[in-house]
Amino acid sequence: MTTLTIVANIHANPDQTELVRAELEKLLPITRAENGCLQYDLHRDNDNPAHFMFFEKWESRELWQTHMNAPHLAAYMKATDGAVAEFILNEMSSIG
Template identity: 80%
Template sequence: MSQLTIVANIHAHPDRIDLVKAELEKLIPITRGEKGCLQYDLHRDNNNPAHFMFYENWESRELWQTHMSAPHLAAYSQATEGAVVEFVLNEMTPIA
């Protein structure tokens, strides 16, 4: 199995920042307990409070894909529907 790094950028509507932040924070303890999750850290841009970023490391792409179909992610999507302006996800492979 090859380790997978995920960088997920989430941009909230300016008037929905608190909602998006609260919903993202709910994901942390559940995801950190999932099989294959090595790291799951939420960041916020110091100059743009509407920009959040998850930095994740997973044992494999297969285990990350299991995470992506988990009920708590579906609940997040439903709770933040219309509150997220942009979501960009990058799958990356560690080099060194």
């Protein structure tokens, strides 16, 4: 089985850091319970508190796509509209 690894970097606007953090933390229990979610960990940069990173592992790209279309992710997007300066997502595969 080839799993999908997702690395998502979220850079909050400096004056919206705590809002973005709170909204990201709301995603943790819901997403971890989703079908196909093997790992869903949120990190914060030690030197830049406005930089958050999700490290995720999914059973398949299809199950991750289901997650990306889930209502709780849409609610996050609405709640953080205008609060995120940059969002970079990488779909990755393990090579060793």
